[in-house]
Amino acid sequence: MVAGNIILAAVDMGTNSFHMVVVRADKQGRFQVMDSEKETVRLGSGSPDLSVEVLAGMEEACLIYNGVLEALSVYNKTVLVVDIGGGSTEIILGNAGKPIYATSLKLGHVRQSEQFPSLGEEKDGLKKDLIEELIRHIRVILADSGVIDQVKTTPFEVAIGSSGTIESIEQMIHHAVTTSNDSQATDPKLLDREFTADELSQAVKKICKAKTSEQRAKIPGLPSKRADVIVAGAVLLEEIFLAFGLKSMLVSPYALREGVIVNTLAETFASYQPGVNVRSSSIHNLALKFNTGRRMESAQHSALLAKQILAGLQSCRSGSTEYVPDVAGLLNNDDAELLEAATILHFVGMFINHRSYHKHSYYLVKNTEHLLGFSTIEIEILALLVRYHRKKAPSQKKFARLPEKSRKKVQAMCAVMRVAVALDRCNSSAIQYVHISQQTESIVLAVVPATDAATGNPYDVSLEIWAAQQELPYFETIFKRRASIIVSDGDDVKALCTKAPSERLSLKHPTPV
Secondary structure, three states, X not given: OEOOEEEEEEEEEOOOEEEEEEEEEOOOOOEEEEEEEEEEOOOOOOOOOOOOOOOOHHHHHHHHHHHHHHHOOOOOOOEEEEEEOOOOEEEEEEEOOEEEEEEEEOOOHHHHHHHOHHHOOOOOOOOHHHHHHHHHHHHHHHHHHXXXXXXXOOOOOEEEEEOHHHHHHXXXXXXXXXXXXXXXXXXXXXXXXXXXXXXXXXXXXHHHHOOOHHHHHOOOOOOHHHOOOHHHHHHHHHHHHHHHOOOEEEEOOOOHHHHHHHHHHHHHOOOOOOOOOHHHHHHHHHHHHHOOHHHHHHHHHHHHHHHHHHHHHHHHHHHOOOOOXXXXXXXXXXXXXXXXXXXXXXXXXXXXXXXXXHHHHHHHHHHOOOOOOOOHHHHHHHHHHHHOOOOOOOOHHHXXXXXXXXXXXXXXXXXXXXXXXXXXXXXXXXXEEEEEEEEOOEEEEEEEEOEOOOOOOEOOOHHHHHHXXXXXXHHHHHHOOEEEEEEOOHHHHHHHHHOOHHHHOOOOOOOOO
């Protein structure tokens, strides 16, 4: 302010040039131009000498999908991706790395907050008619875009959300600590990054109930920097849930930025295949980083044995529920994948020191940034499995930080993994196959030795059998059945496999070693 006058500057940042005008104005609104400037610009073309590419809405949507594929193991699934940004919302349907449908809507948490400025501050709380006006506005744009019909006529397997608004709401929903029946608190960081429609509805009500952005900033779990725009974002997300009939949403930590990186890598390296099996490749790459050739071969062979044991237990369960534990039935394909991954990684700690290498393995797996496609809880499970695959068997308290539904599963995986690793004690792949069968009220592990190429005879697997027998007490505790290990030949196993499940109970086995 100069002698009752005010100095103002206005800057127009256009695509090709920046304009600025400086004026002196008085109280009557008269103003005099003091200076004006125009500068032709190309963003990034100055000292960095960069070429900047401006993304169109549709291209942005496709790149977001690429980012999601790099973070989550959904490459072979038909997915719906919702990304709520500041000025637009991208909706993508995709499968096998290719977008089936993509659109960019002029709906965003900042855009709608600016269009409805009273959403930010209301002394008497947010007025119901203001929220209803916002909802009507959102519904009109969704209806006119045709996106609702497209989504409802394209069957998809999972809905995924990305970017700040959805991540903030997920953090708010999962802020509360889950308490298990044994009063052991689940670490909130290990909860699945997923929320339901009911959880979202409760979160939106809580957000809208807060009268000011200062009050919203104090909502537990909600990032304070989102407090002034979260109302519009939360209402928009709930309307998307209602319009598409969503029951739940998985949250991706990757979005546009990572999608740009993935796209650039694909253009740069011909051999790069984005998102094909990001989980498997990241496990393999991490194992190779710390394992020598022989250790890597042994880890992979132990993983094969672990898969055989688990499949055998599940097969027994499907054949007869009278004698076989229900624990094996809890494990699904995703759990089998985690078991295989952990077994492949169990040796990585030897890179640091042979002594207590299982503890070093735990540290490396838990703190690595290279396990792409795995959620926080899955990485914790992998770390716990490599930690407790040897030495003293873990107690239930060791898994107390996990959600209750995961604890029995991890104990079962741990029991299987300990036996599988022991069965390759000499790192020689001496055991070719493990078959599981029931004998009265016990579980029998029939191992088939591999053939020594030098002699043509089966390998001596007495050391492997001894090592695995040391792990049976924990195995029996978890699966609630007595267990024994016997050495068999391929013919015995083939005969066993051809029999019906009910016949396997009476099959005679060789004497245990």
